[in-house]
Amino acid sequence: MNASTAWEELVSAALVGTDRRPVPGGSAPETELLERAAVHTLRMRAGQRLAGGEPLSVAPAEEQPVVSRAAADRLGRILGGERPRLLAEWLETAAGRGYRVSPHLLPELLDQGARDRSIRPHLGVLAGHRGRWLAGLNPAWDFLLQEVTAVASAASDDAREVWEFGTSGDRRAHLGAVRSADPAGARQLLAKTWEKEAPEDRAAFLEVLAAGLSPDDEPFLEAALDDRRREVRHQAADLLTRLPDSRLGRRMAGRVTRYLTVEGGGIQVTPPVVCDAAMERDGIRAKPPRGTGERGWWLQQAVARTPLGVWTRLLGRPPAELVRMEIADWGREVMAGWVRAAVLQGDPEWARELFAWDPLADLLAxxxxxxxxxxxxxxxxxxxxxxxxxxxxxxxxxxxxxxxxxxxxxxxxxxxxxxxxxxxxxxxxxxxxxxxxxxxxxxxxxxxxxxxxxxxxxxxxxxxxxxxx
CATH class of the missing domain: 1.25.40 (Serine Threonine Protein Phosphatase 5, Tetratricopeptide repeat)
Structure with missing residues (x-):
């Protein structure tokens, strides 16, 4: 019997069971079957010739300081199951101080990053050159190649090279550093490459513009409302909502004057009957979540994107009274819209009054x-x-x-x-x-x-x- 036939016989016996297809020899057929399979596997491996290959390149020398032995030992304990919920805090703190982790912890840490996206932004710094070298060898770890690799500087000698050739994470970090030092310069830098950027990068770059947001950013953001990618349009709309005198804010104010009025001491609501192209361009999603009616969904979003100062002028009451007024119909949608607006626009007066009405974590924040x-x-x-x-x-x-x-x-x-x-x-x-x-x-x-x-x-x-x- 040749090796191939012998292996097929063993597999067949394992599939149907040794009680139906006995394996000769020995008083315990199950043990005999496993032993023969082990011997057969060993023979097959011993007879294989080593395949030819090219030697691996050497990982570049490290530049960042490694964490202390005590810190590395504690990280190993956390990865091993001791206080696992503190992993994110350890990583954030170490990355913020420019450290890298000990090499022997990299494989386990990269495996963790493959499962948990939330810790990836810290791993780009902590993994060092060796981590990126390993990521190039293992497709499961290649997420690391898009993360921030070092603390960004707007004035570094290689800033132009980072913006042109860096990872997505490095480019976001560089744009953020420029934005902190020169808001207009960051916007102009992004505008020059905007049409060439990948859609997912455009949305991420717009998030960076939230820092130092001003009316000077409005023309750029208004143009981004016409982007083909929905995430980009909505990010632009979120930023414009934070600018109370923006054209988007005025368009929303014009819409809600038709939706909400004060009658008999209460608020009367007439939600929109259609979500047209202009509303969608301004960040209102036409398709509601499952279980939510269309008109209520459109109303809630329109309220959320309306500058909060509009309501006092339109309804003639301060926030403290408005959140306590009776809303005969559609009250849940109006209140949800006000909550979203208070969070999005960072309005402490509205957040305070709404928290007293309904204590929500987002309002507290x-x-x-x-x-x-x-x-x-x-x-x-x-x-x-x-x-x-x-x-x-x-x-x-x-x-x-x-x-x-x-x-x-x-x-x-x-x-x-x-x-x-x-x-x-x-x-x-x-x-x-x-x-x-x-x-x-x-x-x-x-x-x-x-x-x-x-x-x-x-x-x-x-x-x-x-x-x-």
Whole structure:
């Protein structure tokens, strides 16, 4: 029997089972089958000749400093399953300080990046030259070749080369650096290459223009409303919505005057009956999400893209009164539009009043830092532990200061006596968002296990950040 036939016999016996096709020899046919398969595989491999090949190029020498041994050991522990939710913080901190990771951690870290897009922007810096060399050898890691590779500078000697030949990430970072130093120069730089840019890059470049946005950007953004790519058009519309005196803002104001009026102390709503080409150009999506009616969807988007200052002039009431007025029909759509507008336009007055009406994390995030913490702490004190509390806390910018820290720790202590099984997510969130330098506050507050778990997580983070200093 030749080798090929012998292998086919073994495979056939494995498929149908050794009870139906016995393997001769031995008292345990299953073991005999596996042993013969192993011997056959070994013989086949031993008989193969080595294929010819070209030697690999050598990875370029590194220029960035590597993280300390202690920091690398901690990253290895995180990748191994200890405090895995802190991986993003470790990566962001290390990348922000210009470090690269130890070479022996690169394969596992790149595998993680292949599964998790959110950490990729940090890996371009952390992987160094060796990481990009490895990415060129493994298609699963080639995402790295499009990420930022170093801290960008608007005035570096090779700035022109970066803009012309750099990765997508490097070009975004360079445009951002130019935008910070010279907003008009960044817009002009982008305008010169705009028609040649890939559609996905155009949308990403428009996001960069959000920093330093001014009326001078309007002509460029108005032209981008005619782009073939929907993501580009909507990004341009989002930016124009933040410019209250833009032509898009005036067009939206003209539309909503037909949709909303005040009658008998309440707000009367007549939503649009059609979404025409002009509305679509201004960022209103014609097709609604599943389960949402067309007219309500168009209304909500029109309200969201209308400058918030329009409503006081149109309806004759300040925001505090408008959000509490009765809306006979279509009230949910109008309120959702106002929420989106407050977030998009970063209007603290509207965000404050809307948060009092419906505490949403996005509205909290639109407020100044000190006010965020004050409102979040007040909400924690008077609200029970549920999903909404967790979501609101998710909108409070980290790191949390002493005021919010005390409110959250007190809530944990309060609930630990009645619903200890319900504390998992709150204790993890507290440990991840509280300023880690405040670990002593938690350690001294109470010996209760949930409080001490928060303290242990804060101390872990404090040590982690010190190792990356």
């Amino acid at each position: 639109a407020l100044p830092g000190a006010e965020q913490e004050s409102l979040a702490a007040d909400f924690v004190r008077r609200h029970g532990l549920d999903g909404q509390l967790i979501m609101v806390l998710g909108g409070a910018a980290a790191p949390w200061g002493a005021h919010l820290t005390r409110a959250v720790l007190q809530k944990i202590l309060e609930v630990s006596g009645t619903q200890p099984w319900n504390l998992g997510e709150l204790t993890r969130l507290a440990g991840e968002r509280i300023d880690p330098a405040l670990y002593g506050v938690a350690e001294r507050l109470s010996p209760e296990p949930p409080i001490q778990e928060v303290a242990a997580l804060l101390r872990f983070r404090d040590d982690m950040l010190k190792e990356l200093a």
